[in-house]
Amino acid sequence: MRRPYIVGNWKMHGTADALTTLADIAACADSVAKQVDVGIAPPATLLHRAVSSVGGSALALGGQDCHSEQHGAFTGDMSAEMLRDAGAEFVIIGHSERRSGHRETNADVRAKAAAAMAVGLGCILCIGEPLDVREAGEAEDYLAGQLAASLPNSFTPDMLTIAYEPIWAIGTGHRAGRDDIVAVHRLIRTVLTGAGGDGAAQRVLYGGSVNASNAADLFAADEIDGALVGGASLKAESFNAIIRAAAP
Numbered sequence: 001m002r003r004p005y006i007v008g009n010w011k012m013h014g015t016a017d018a019l020t021t022l023a024d025i026a027a028c029a030d031s032v033a034k035q036v037d038v039g040i041a042p043p044a045t046l047l048h049r050a051v052s053s054v055g056g057s058a059l060a061l062g063g064q065d066c067h068s069e070q071h072g073a074f075t076g077d078m079s080a081e082m083l084r085d086a087g088a089e090f091v092i093i094g095h096s097e098r099r100s101g102h103r104e105t106n107a108d109v110r111a112k113a114a115a116a117m118a119v120g121l122g123c124i125l126c127i128g129e130p131l132d133v134r135e136a137g138e139a140e141d142y143l144a145g146q147l148a149a150s151l152p153n154s155f156t157p158d159m160l161t162i163a164y165e166p167i168w169a170i171g172t173g174h175r176a177g178r179d180d181i182v183a184v185h186r187l188i189r190t191v192l193t194g195a196g197g198d199g200a201a202q203r204v205l206y207g208g209s210v211n212a213s214n215a216a217d218l219f220a221a222d223e224i225d226g227a228l229v230g231g232a233s234l235k236a237e238s239f240n241a242i243i244r245a246a247a248p
């Protein structure tokens with residue numbers, strides 16, 4: 001059985017006043033802790049204070065990116081070991097905003113995922129196709145190639161989660177259709193198994209315009225193990241509604 005997993009990606013949002021939001025989310029995470037795993041990746045500047053404020057609750061805290069090396073002359077970067085030291089339990093790797101805005105390649109993503117898992121951080125590895133690829137009917141080939149090239153050499157269901165985030169669905173209000181998501185999640189499991197993993201045991205999340213109104217429809221599909229949520233994770237009211245929708 002795969003446990004539902006709901007993760008909020010706060011991106012570049014949140015200063016100290018957002019810690020009250022985290023406390024409200026942590027209370028909700030505690031209330032469903034028997035059934036659902038919940039995480040929030042706040043900006044790195046908030047991570048340590050977030051751990052002080054909600055550490056000990058069922059809410060896991062994570063980073064939004066890490067370097068592939070654990071230390072060195074990399075001004076402005078952050079290592080997986082540093083995230084772990086600050087209290088992170090997981091890290092998001094290969095988000096499309098990093099792939100496009102910071103030119104991260106599949107090889108970079110693969111190295112970062114390996115670095116994260118090497119220090120015991122869970123890894124949420126993101127893949128997603130742009131609109132022109134979807135419209136050309138080439139999404140599945142594109143995604144299979146992207147995932148295969150981004151996967152570290154070894155991975156286990158407890159350390160690695162895949163998030164399917166179609167680029168055209170992020171922040172647009174256009175969530176992908178459930179049947180299309182299910183088809184991609186099946187493909188992801190096949191790729192994971194082909195790479196030596198156990199695809200049926202791996203959690204696969206969907207991300208892209210998930211909100212309190214459309215979450216229950218998503219989670220009705222067995223193939224969809226949860227969501228990676230951007231905008232709707234910034235307010236406790238909407239994020240907690242998504243968490244509750246995932247509780248069986």
Ligand code: 13P
Nearest residue numbers: 009170171208209230231
């Ligand atoms: P939105 O939920 O705002 O569409 O963002 C999704 C996302 O990019 C999460 O990583």
